[in-house]
Amino acid sequence: MMCPFCGYREDRVIDSRESKEGDSIRRRRQCLSCERRFTTYERCDEVPYMVIKKDGRREKFDRQKVLNGLLRACEKRPVSMGKLAELVDEIESLIVESPEREIATTLIGERLMERLRSLDKIAYVRFASVYRDFQDVEEFLSELKNLMLQRKV
Secondary structure, three states: OOOOOOOOOOEEEEEEEEOOOOOEEEEEEEEOOOOOEEEEEEEOOOOOOEEEOOOOOEEEOOHHHHHHHHHHHOOOOOOOHHHHHHHHHHHHHHHHHOOOOEEEHHHHHHHHHHHHHHHOHHHHHHHHHHHOOOOOHHHHHHHHHHHHHHHHO
């Protein structure tokens, strides 16, 4: 395994644990060069789950892509990495438990926005502005007004 900090290719495994669901193994590793620690996850290689994009294209589901979007929305917000990891796990479970091997990105986006709305309002608005592709300030303000109305209810 290549160290994400220095690129050295040798490490030692400090700790291994099976996930709660039993579908992956979490390993804590330490680089033999810089001695920094990092975590890796081992999963079975399966037939990939696909997501159907808004324009009809199909792509392989990518956990990291979902997490990156959430990280951008939650930048400088009081949302823990644990909560974001839970969100990504929830989305991955949604896909895995689906009887189809394909799922629309619109369903994924709506589920993420629903969860972000209850987690952090600012992160929700940031995510929604990119996901819904707001073209002007009026669309942005409209979403804020909806959020404020829901808060009063």
